[in-house]
Amino acid sequence: MKYKTFRKGLSLPFVVFLLLFVLIPIFFIVFYAFSDADGNFSMSAIVDFFTSTTKLNVLLVSLLIGIFNTVLCLLISFPLAYILANPKFNKNYVLVMLFVMPMWINFVLRTGALRELLSIVLKWFGTTTGQHPLFCTMVGMVLNYIPFTILPLYSTMLKLDNSQIEAAKDLGCNPLKTFTKSIIPQAMPGIVSAAMMVFMPTISSYVISDTLSEGKIMLFGNSIYLSFSNSDWNSGSFMSLIMLIIIFVSMFATKKFQRESEKGGAAW
Amino acid sequence: MVKKKVFAYIYVYLILLIIYLPIFYLIAYSFTDSRITGQWTGFSFELYKDLFSNKEILVALGNTLILASISALLSTVIGTLGAIGIYYCRKGFRTLVENINQIPVVNAEIVMAMSLTVMFVFVGQHFFGGESIFSFWTLLAGHCVLAVPFVYLNVKPKLVQMDPALYEASLDLGCSPTKAIHKVVIPQIIPGILSGLLLSFTLSLDDFIVTAFTRGSGLLSGQSQIETLSTLVQAKIKKGTVPPEMRALTTIIFLIVLVIVVSYSIYVNVQAKKSRTLLGSGHKRRRAS
Numbered sequence: 001m002k003y004k005t006f007r008k009g010l011s012l013p014f015v016v017f018l019l020l021f022v023l024i025p026i027f028f029i030v031f032y033a034f035s036d037a038d039g040n041f042s043m044s045a046i047v048d049f050f051t052s053t054t055k056l057n058v059l060l061v062s063l064l065i066g067i068f069n070t071v072l073c074l075l076i077s078f079p080l081a082y083i084l085a086n087p088k089f090n091k092n093y094v095l096v097m098l099f100v101m102p103m104w105i106n107f108v109l110r111t112g113a114l115r116e117l118l119s120i121v122l123k124w125f126g127t128t129t130g131q132h133p134l135f136c137t138m139v140g141m142v143l144n145y146i147p148f149t150i151l152p153l154y155s156t157m158l159k160l161d162n163s164q165i166e167a168a169k170d171l172g173c174n175p176l177k178t179f180t181k182s183i184i185p186q187a188m189p190g191i192v193s194a195a196m197m198v199f200m201p202t203i204s205s206y207v208i209s210d211t212l213s214e215g216k217i218m219l220f221g222n223s224i225y226l227s228f229s230n231s232d233w234n235s236g237s238f239m240s241l242i243m244l245i246i247i248f249v250s251m252f253a254t255k256k257f258q259r260e261s262e263k264g265g266a267a268w
Numbered sequence: 269m270v271k272k273k274v275f276a277y278i279y280v281y282l283i284l285l286i287i288y289l290p291i292f293y294l295i296a297y298s299f300t301d302s303r304i305t306g307q308w309t310g311f312s313f314e315l316y317k318d319l320f321s322n323k324e325i326l327v328a329l330g331n332t333l334i335l336a337s338i339s340a341l342l343s344t345v346i347g348t349l350g351a352i353g354i355y356y357c358r359k360g361f362r363t364l365v366e367n368i369n370q371i372p373v374v375n376a377e378i379v380m381a382m383s384l385t386v387m388f389v390f391v392g393q394h395f396f397g398g399e400s401i402f403s404f405w406t407l408l409a410g411h412c413v414l415a416v417p418f419v420y421l422n423v424k425p426k427l428v429q430m431d432p433a434l435y436e437a438s439l440d441l442g443c444s445p446t447k448a449i450h451k452v453v454i455p456q457i458i459p460g461i462l463s464g465l466l467l468s469f470t471l472s473l474d475d476f477i478v479t480a481f482t483r484g485s486g487l488l489s490g491q492s493q494i495e496t497l498s499t500l501v502q503a504k505i506k507k508g509t510v511p512p513e514m515r516a517l518t519t520i521i522f523l524i525v526l527v528i529v530v531s532y533s534i535y536v537n538v539q540a541k542k543s544r545t546l547l548g549s550g551h552k553r554r555r556a557s
Binding site: 006007008009010011012013014015017018019021022023024025026028029032076079080083084088089090093094095097098099101102103104105106107108109110111112113114115116117119120123143146147196200201203204206207210211221224225228233236237240243244247251 | 286350353372378379389390412413416501510536
């Protein structure tokens with residue numbers, strides 16, 4: 001009995017740590033979101049947010065850029081992961097490592113490097129980075145998040161059931177139908193987790209949009225950062241709370257989805 | 269088929285090239301002494317010399333490495349012990365803790381950073397008489413929040429794979445609980461611990477948001493705010509271009525990462541070959557008997 005409490009006790013620092021630095025801070029966000037600068041209960045942060053067209057605009061633009069970036073990354077990474085995981089094309093894990101390697105070089109530095117490169121390229125076309133903030137931001141987002149989408153897609157592609165794909169072909173599916181009826185459903189868990197890896201970080205990103213759009217595109221992350229630099233804890237907390245809600249909603253939606261796909265797998 | 273293969277290779281290497289282009293661009297311009305990129309003023313190692321006399325960058329580099337080492341070690345200890353302890357807890361409690369552990373994994377970094385910051389502000393206002401408590405310690409806490417959940421997630425699968433009877437056996441054979449954990453459990457989960465350690469280290473190295481939110485004064489920065497590479501570069505590129513010395517640093521970081529990746533790949537290949545030959549000899553033996 002004593003032994004059992006001892007080994008359970010090992011988790012004490014971990015549990016205390018999670019309570020102190022994960023759970024309690026979230027309560028503080030809720031507390032600050034619903035109070036004013038003096039700490040009294042107030043709905044001013046909420047009223048401010050929903051009456052300010054700029055802030056609502058920021059939310060809308062962030063969601064659109066988030067969706068756009070997710071779709072672009074998936075479109076680029078899907079064939080890439082398929083090729084990398086297909087033994088007909090690639091047997092070498094090193095190639096996959098090469099796609100992940102840039103993640104180990106400081107991403108602020110990479111973003112700065114990209115801006116310098118883009119400004120040179122755009123100079124050839126006679127414009128500057130400041131004149132095309134959306135284009136530059138999207139290039140930065142896609143380049144930064146491709147590695148994050150490749151990994152989950154690659155690991156599901158490794159598990160693709162080739163006999164099912166061949167069966168679909170033998171039973172008269174054309175390549176397009178094989179793709180939509182067999183490959184996509186099988187890769188769905190990977191697609192969903194890849195999308196999650198891109199969508200949320202894009203909305204809440206600060207450095208990429210701030211650097212590459214020269215401060216012209218405000219995403220939700222930039223907005224939160226701005227209230228942090230102004231020490232405006234209340235509206236910052238409220239916006240963080242909105243982010244949290246978006247995260248939990250998308251988590252819930254995808255969880256249900258993934259469970260369905262698992263069920264489908266079990267039925268087979 | 270051959271045509272398909274060529275297309276596939278062109279596609280893969282084209283994307284790879286585009287991803288690496290910004291880094292290669294900086295590296296190429298690290299071998300000239302031009303203050304701005306895009307202007308080649310002859311080959312030189314001047315920037316490398318400048319790098320090692322640039323105190324600002326060296327301090328930031330030192331801070332980054334110290335912070336990453338301490339936070340990685342601390343996170344690995346907390347996360348590993350936590351995983352071992354939670355593994356032996358009741359299922360209900362385990363599910364609860366695992367759900368809380370999942371919050372920082374799925375949460376946006378900026379929300380985490382903001383939540384920690386408002387808590388630190390609150391604690392400073394109400395328990396420290398209005399003084400700011402932002403320091404190295406708050407920064408360390410922030411980086412541990414980034415890393416601990418991932419350590420837990422790396423160690424836990426190894427615990428599940430472990431044979432639970434071994435721990436009981438070691439207790440029956442006279443090990444003290446501490447010794448049993450040390451001699452029996454830890455050796456079996458060491459791959460998970462190491463990958464957790466590596467992941468924590470890289471998470472800390474690459475972090476900008478949490479650092480910017482939770483830092484205070486301390487470390488090599490002394491009385492001024494702690495600068496890490498991320499915050500320093502961000503402050504510089506907000507005003508202008510990437511500092512020329514940073515280009516030299518990029519080359520050095522790239523080479524180090526390259527060496528690690530290449531040696532890791534060789535290690536994996538050798539390991540794979542070894543297991544293949546082991547399997548092969550096993551077959552032979554079976555056939556011989």
